[in-house]
Amino acid sequence: MMKKxxxxxxxxxxxxxxxxxxxxKRDLPWRKNxxxxxxxxxxxxxxxxxxxxxxxxxxxxxxxxxxxxxxANADEEEVLKAWEGLGYYSRVRNLHSAVKEVNECxxxxxxxxxxxxxxxxxxxxxxxxxxxxxxxxxPEPAVDGNVMRVMSRILSIWDDIAKVKTRNxxxxxxxxxxxxEYPSDFNQALMELGAIICTPTSPSCLLCPVRxxxxxxxxxxxxxxxxxxxxxxxxxxxxxxxxxxxxxxxLYIHKxxxxxxxxxxxxxxxxxxxxxxxxxxxxxxxxxxxEEYDIEAALQPLIGTIQHIxxxxxxxxxxxxGEIKSMESEKLVQVDxxxxxxxxxxxxxxxxxxxxxxxI
DNA sequence: AAGGCGTGGAC
DNA sequence: TGTCCAAGCCT
Numbered sequence: 001m002m003k004k005x006x007x008x009x010x011x012x013x014x015x016x017x018x019x020x021x022x023x024x025k026r027d028l029p030w031r032k033n034x035x036x037x038x039x040x041x042x043x044x045x046x047x048x049x050x051x052x053x054x055x056x057x058x059x060x061x062x063x064x065x066x067x068x069x070x071x072a073n074a075d076e077e078e079v080l081k082a083w084e085g086l087g088y089y090s091r092v093r094n095l096h097s098a099v100k101e102v103n104e105c106x107x108x109x110x111x112x113x114x115x116x117x118x119x120x121x122x123x124x125x126x127x128x129x130x131x132x133x134x135x136x137x138x139p140e141p142a143v144d145g146n147v148m149r150v151m152s153r154i155l156s157i158w159d160d161i162a163k164v165k166t167r168n169x170x171x172x173x174x175x176x177x178x179x180x181e182y183p184s185d186f187n188q189a190l191m192e193l194g195a196i197i198c199t200p201t202s203p204s205c206l207l208c209p210v211r212x213x214x215x216x217x218x219x220x221x222x223x224x225x226x227x228x229x230x231x232x233x234x235x236x237x238x239x240x241x242x243x244x245x246x247x248x249x250x251l252y253i254h255k256x257x258x259x260x261x262x263x264x265x266x267x268x269x270x271x272x273x274x275x276x277x278x279x280x281x282x283x284x285x286x287x288x289x290x291e292e293y294d295i296e297a298a299l300q301p302l303i304g305t306i307q308h309i310x311x312x313x314x315x316x317x318x319x320x321x322g323e324i325k326s327m328e329s330e331k332l333v334q335v336d337x338x339x340x341x342x343x344x345x346x347x348x349x350x351x352x353x354x355x356x357x358x359x360i
Numbered sequence: 361a362a363g364g365c366g367t368g369g370a371c
Numbered sequence: 372t373g374t375c376c377a378a379g380c381c382t
Contacts, residue, residue, distance in 0.1 A: 046378040087366025124380045144378045191378055261365065310366060
């Protein structure tokens with residue numbers, strides 16, 4: 001028994017927590033059954049993403065790809081399109097790759113072994129524990145931000161939860177206190193409590209089923225926990241993007257490289273703008289189109305601007321339209337208005353397209 | 361170990 | 372309005 005858990009009434013805590021969960025849990029689409037594949041999809045979608053955002057994506061994704069086999073046999077283009085707008089797109093490329101591996105190496109059955117499931121792309125310590133406990137009822141910790149917030153308050157733990165070492169500490173703690181009989185309900189109850197009651201700001205302690213077990217509540221410091229170091233501010237970038245069309249109204253788009261930001265998504269040709277070049281934005285964009293794509297285009301004056309904020313950078317996009325006069329390279333793909341609907345674009349470039357269509 | 365990696369919501 | 376996020380993983 002670790003020191004943090006001396007005098008902690010594990011059995012009572014489990015009972016209070018699980019009983020509350022069974023009465024109060026939300027009716028969510030991924031709680032209709034224990035299909036390991038669908039639990040897996042939901043867990044990947046829920047990484048750093050709100051429940052309300054995920055629900056419609058989960059329903060559409062699991063309708064379009066209802067089984068391991070269906071997803072394994074799908075084209076990446078179609079899979080990315082189903083993820084369009086959800087963000088963190090490497091999640092779905094890793095999921096697709098891992099599902100193919102399960103289909104080929106595990107007979108289409110999601111492995112229930114901690115070592116095997118950990119080897120799958122995109123399955124980290126949290127997702128491993130979530131799948132094993134929720135789909136297979138195996139008593140493995142599933143430590144996410146909710147669990148760290150709840151348990152840091154319950155046990156008055158002041159370690160910085162942004163550190164890897166701290167997450168490992170919480171895993172050790174959960175291994176000690178997880179219900180061996182009902183690990184699925186236990187893990188989900190901790191997360192549900194964090195989502196509904198033990199929220200980051202203004203937690204509803206008077207409604208909390210485990211407040212009698214909560215050290216932070218007794219000490220009145222619940223709003224000071226958890227301790228979490230701050231992230232850096234995003235770096236602003238000036239950019240220009242061009243919607244290029246020919247005399248037939250065909251559009252010319254670019255597929256981003258297979259690694260890095262927005263990997264494998266489509267975009268309108270664009271470049272970063274530099275102040276020190278002493279050229280106008282239009283001149284810089286025209287030069288970029290010439291050098292990168294060997295394109296001559298008749299660019300119109302500035303149409304408008306779009307700002308898009310990422311976790312780590314800010315795109316300030318100046319938008320131009322222009323008719324292509326000549327193009328030598330084949331780095332751009334010609335699409336019509338029907339074809340373009342099949343391709344996944346980042347939200348910033350969806351806005352550019354809407355601007356072109358006059359919808360914004 | 362710490363930064364890259366999206367997006368839309370809440371305050 | 373700006374700030375901080377929300378069921379993390381990868382390198």
